Amino acid sequence: MKSYRGYLIDLDGTLFRGTEVIPEALSFMDQLSKANIPYLYLTNNSSRPPEKVAEKLRDFGFPAAPDQVYTSAQATAQYLQDEMNSPSVFVIGEEGLVRAVAGAGCEITEDRPQAVVVGIDRQFTYEKMKKASLAIRAGAAFIGTNADRALPTEEGLLPGSGSLSAGIAAATGIEPLFIGKPQPIILRYALQKLRTTPEETLIVGDNLETDIRAGVNGGIDTLLVFTGITTPEMAEQSSIRATYEVNRLSEWNI
Structure with a gap:
């Protein structure tokens, strides 16, 4: 496994399930933070502004500031500004x-x-x-x-x-x-914000159709975690292949 200079991290199913935090995700994020590896919480949910997403994450115990959150709403707004x-x-x-x-x-x-x-x-x-x-x-x-x-x-x-x-x-x-995952538009803007290249970035998520397909579409390595929507059986039967697979984030070495 190679080392990565930046991480794009999904939320629901990866860090928490509804109102339930995934314990292994807390230690995973703590390791990233202590290693000073830049990351963005990357979500397709457009309903909340970044500060409210960050607040929810902090309530769960995750290190999160508004500028570490990037939503499909932000990417859509950036597209409207830049392209239209x-x-x-x-x-x-x-x-x-x-x-x-x-x-x-x-x-x-x-x-x-x-x-x-x-x-x-x-x-x-x-x-x-x-x-x-x-x-x-x-x-x-x-x-x-x-x-x-x-x-x-x-x-x-x-x-x-x-x-x-x-x-x-x-x-x-x-x-x-x-605009959002698995489309390349949100990834392009997220990488600009993270200031890393596709080759040195890892996408972490639980959903083959959004998180992992996004990496495949964008030429970015992916880590599929089986704590959310995708099961090992689904991954085995799918034509979409993650670069890495783990049952829980505690199995991943930063």
Whole structure:
């Protein structure tokens, strides 16, 4: 196993499960912190701003500052700013996404937006879907924070933001541009923030379809941990291959 100068680390299923911390993850993060190895908590969840994500992590006992968190909302906002010159946007999403888009200099509007951005929105309505569909049919760019159709919670798998985007895609006949894992866009921005190259970075996660596929797509080594959504049997049967696999993070040497 080679040594890595930077880590991109998934949250749910990797560091905690719902409201339950994964004990081995605490010692893993403590080792990273003590070794002064830079890392980012990389999440597809767009609902919370970085400071609230960091606060939740600290409540679990993890070392976390807001600038060590990078969300799909932040990556989406950065894309809007860098690639679309901060367009006017109709946002379907929660606080984390709204704040990130506004912070990128975009006007948030329902009146003839240049882009429609869709993240997780637990107050999603037919009216929002109608406005998004009309705007996209009128020429607005269609962007999704991530393609995750299911969101793991204590209740079970609930509809994710990808389900909302899928509904709008069905209504318009237009597929969204997704930003979050496993797309390379979020990885490009995360590496810029981490200041490491793909060759010297490791992605750590529990999900073959998002975390591990992201590494495969981006040419970054991956560590699959079997504490979340992916089981060893699923990994064995999948065509997606992680660089490394461990049952728990305590088996990994920093």
